[in-house]
Amino acid sequence: MSKPIEPNQPDTTHFGFRTVDMGEKQGLVRGVFDSVADKYDLMNDLMSAGLHRVWKRRMLETLHMRPNAELRLVDVAGGTGDIAFRALARANKLNSTLQAQVIDANAEMVRVGAERALREGINQMGQRAQVDFLTGTAEALPLPDKSVDMVSIAFGIRNVTRRDVALRDMLRVLKPGGRFVCLEFSHMPSRLLQKAYDAYSFNVIPPMGGAVTGDASAYQYLVESIRQFPPAQAFADELKEAGFRRPKYELLSGGIAALYMGWKG
Numbered sequence: 001m002s003k004p005i006e007p008n009q010p011d012t013t014h015f016g017f018r019t020v021d022m023g024e025k026q027g028l029v030r031g032v033f034d035s036v037a038d039k040y041d042l043m044n045d046l047m048s049a050g051l052h053r054v055w056k057r058r059m060l061e062t063l064h065m066r067p068n069a070e071l072r073l074v075d076v077a078g079g080t081g082d083i084a085f086r087a088l089a090r091a092n093k094l095n096s097t098l099q100a101q102v103i104d105a106n107a108e109m110v111r112v113g114a115e116r117a118l119r120e121g122i123n124q125m126g127q128r129a130q131v132d133f134l135t136g137t138a139e140a141l142p143l144p145d146k147s148v149d150m151v152s153i154a155f156g157i158r159n160v161t162r163r164d165v166a167l168r169d170m171l172r173v174l175k176p177g178g179r180f181v182c183l184e185f186s187h188m189p190s191r192l193l194q195k196a197y198d199a200y201s202f203n204v205i206p207p208m209g210g211a212v213t214g215d216a217s218a219y220q221y222l223v224e225s226i227r228q229f230p231p232a233q234a235f236a237d238e239l240k241e242a243g244f245r246r247p248k249y250e251l252l253s254g255g256i257a258a259l260y261m262g263w264k265g
Helices: 022-048 051-062 082-093 107-119 163-173 191-213 216-228 232-242
Strands: 012-015 018-021 070-076 097-104 131-135 148-154 174-185 245-252 257-263
Touching (some): 012 216, 051 174, 051 245, 082 148, 107 131, 191 216, 232 245
Parallel strands (some): 070 148, 097 131
Antiparallel strands (some): 012 018, 245 257
């Protein structure tokens, strides 16, 4: 397994274990997700043995959606619609109405989500969409200030070129009192368990991705990008620096993933 490389220039960043110019990363990430968009949700099931469903259920619980309310959610980097559709189902159970917007930098992921919404009857031709799909970046969300009740991002923040800019922009679009929830892979506190998880990640996931999607390199990037993401407390500190109130986190499944929460004052 290769060692992570630390960028040594302010205009460089990580792309997996590679150091690249800031301006390159978004295009490289776009290429990864162009390649795997049609099988992205299937691979999430296979890689996590279905655990991502449990993590996402917990994520939706921490949004604290109110019953009998009109709510607006923006799901960032959620092109296939998975989080937005789950949030819509939860809102329906609470007798609330939810208008969700999915914003993703990758047009192929957005295409997959929009097609799924029509196929499953979530959005219907000729009627106002319950879930809108937009192409845009996390660093410059195409939304007005103080316009949404909730911002979510699942397994997408580590792909963002400038996390600090993105976090401030997600805070910008939240209404006062609004909630931010982020689900991301993390680091296990036990070295022994982390070693076993690394062995699985590097030896199983890329070949599995190659067999299912035809692109093992995309999943090599995925496992490398997880290792480059900061530990949970360090990322919670980034939330505080961006201006979120009372940032906190929960480790899930022994630290394989972490759930981060923050509020807008």
